[in-house]
Amino acid sequence: MSTTDPHSSSGPRRATRDGHRDNRPARRSDHEAARRGDAPGRGEGSRPGRAAARAGDAVQPARRVAFDVLTAVRHDDAYANLLLPTAIRRAGLNTADAGLATELCYGSLRMRGYYDRVIELASGRPVGEIDEAILDVLRLGVHQLLATRVASHAAVNESVSLAREVGSRSATGFVNGVLRGITRTEPEVWREKVAAAASGEDDRLSALYSHPTWIVRALRQALRAEGRVEELEELLAADNIAPAVTYIALPGQAERPAEGEPTAYSPLGFHLGGGDPEAVIRAARGLIRVQDEGSQLAALALSRARAVTPGESWQDLCAGPGGKAVLLGAEALASGATLVANEVVPARAELVRKALAVLPEPIEVREGDARIWGELYPHSADRILVDAPCTGLGALRRRPEARWRKTAKDLADLGVIQADLFQSALGALRPGGILAYVTCSPHIAETRGVVSEGLRRHPEIELLDTVGILESLTDSPLDLGEGLRHGSGSTVQLWPHRHGTDAMFIALLHRPA
Structure with missing residues (x-):
């Protein structure tokens, strides 16, 4: 649950020159917008009106949904798995756009630590000095460039349009420059650069697999207690893979569908080939669940x-x-x-x-x-x-x-x-x-x-x-x-x-x- 004080200075920050963080308290309207899931920073210092007036500047809805969820996660301690489905429904996204919004949101959250290392190397600036909203824009952009099949020009252009809505003109230029710089280096080379910049083995694993160092050490200790510490990198990698949807038919209340593929261990679990889990749950009146x-x-x-x-x-x-x-x-x-x-x-x-x-x-x-x-x-x-x-x-x-x-x-x-x-x-x-x-x-x-x-x-x-x-x-x-x-x-x-x-x-x- 969120413990954010709506009048505190811990909420969204306005972008200033070149995307630097502005440490002044955000306006109350910024906090209210963040609670609603709207974009922070709509007011003096941002230019949504001018962006909307420009042909081709409107942010694609899936990216807007992903950004709004990232904002709520960062500012209000929201849970992405609870907020994202609601945001997708409210935006009326089709299946393809819903898939894109999901990939961008979860991918950016999972790999945030790694993407921040790339952003620091590409910008020459610690991420702590970058306005929080602009940093979220960059994370979304970097995920598209390094981990998806989205065309580079589309990823950069959409990120610039999004930055124009939530930041200043100089912040928009900053986003454009950083992302275009990232496109000039292959993803595997970025991994090599990030690894080379690490301060030790724990820091290298933390950076490449996007886990805080204390979690890397805790997982190593747990595996060592089992005599299987050599599995650490495999475990870290698994944490960054979206899990398959697993269902359960409540015993005595529902039966596994004929097309359901039984799970490996639970006698009640099964997988389906695809489709909307909410539709499956509604059809079974909640007696089949995820x-x-x-x-x-x-x-x-x-x-x-x-x-x-x-x-x-x-x-x-x-x-x-x-x-x-x-x-x-x-x-x-x-x-x-x-x-x-x-x-x-x-x-x-x-x-x-x-x-x-x-x-x-x-x-x-x-x-x-x-x-x-x-x-x-x-x-x-x-x-x-x-x-x-x-x-x-x-x-x-x-x-x-x-x-x-x-x-x-x-x-x-x-x-x-x-x-x-x-x-x-x-x-x-x-x-x-x-x-x-x-x-x-x-x-x-x-x-x-x-x-x-x-x-x-x-x-x-x-x-x-x-x-x-x-x-x-x-x-x-x-x-x-x-x-x-x-x-x-x-x-x-x-x-x-x-x-x-x-x-x-x-x-x-x-x-x-």
Whole structure:
């Protein structure tokens, strides 16, 4: 959620001479425009009227949509995957233009770090000195020049037109000069230039694969713990590839379409050849949904860890936005169990209610702090899911802006929350019950670190053989590294480069009866 003060000086900046950043506070109208998704900087200092008056200067709609989404991501902490589909619909883009807008938006966000290195080399100017709106224009332009089949002259001309709308005349010339300079060097040569300018191996990987250095180091550490550190570059590359759309047919409520291609691991997942996912979801009244295979497996590991006794009580303590909750709800209805979903953020709780509303029987949704759940409802559940808040490093393919929002400093605060949730969930777990601790992150501090500390503090708790349980759900063997082991128990770490899923961590724990 955005914490931006609309009257602060942290919003859009006006372009000044040659695209330099103007550190004066943006006008209130600029902030309001950014919240609406309009272009920032429409006023004195920008010339939309003159641009519109010139024949051929109108910005192509797909590029305008991509730019507006980048603005909202940068200024309002918006999520591209939530905002972009709405922006495309409102603009009335056809299929081809919608595809272009999607490619430009996600491509620019994923490769922002690399493109910034190219822009600095081409302009001779640190990106921190370039007006933010003009920098977004340049990133869009560089993505078209270095990573798409868009003709160079079209990429440059459209970028110049966009700069004319959101910046000054000198900023427009700056964009033209930088992009034309980039066209004079082949993409592979730019990679060589960026690599040569790096200050070391971590910086080289950070630059070429567009990941902050702290994430590069964290992923290396996680792979090293599995004995497979040589896979680091393959993992970084996988984070920059758009994931295939994966669907799930809710068990007991819908069937996989005949044309659906089953996924490798989840017994409920499938892929379709193409088409609009929203149309598929609407046609199935929400009983077929889009859900990453790793998320499917995280929920199914809990619901299918053992046979269900009718009357069991299940709890999802961090249920927002509801993807795993609706799968657990369907599984509960099919097996005679009951589910309570909890979410601390009211807006996310509403998303959970909306997700669960597709089921034929109501599921209770509560709003509360799950860190005190064990005190409020001691020994109340037979199965509990803790899908803990985390850095989200496992979902960088689908949420590319996340890599630029989190920092290593965030880990300390998240670690306290994760440990508190783990402790609270154990307090709510009945004797004989099962806890699934899940994060969409491979970071050791958020995964095996939390589980190891929890087991140390609670020697009576057992780690189940999560590997064996997941392998029992699928016909495909899981290619896993050396996961955390405790007694006969084990944890599972999924990976985008190895499994084609988000990097989901799953640990199943048991309180003996």
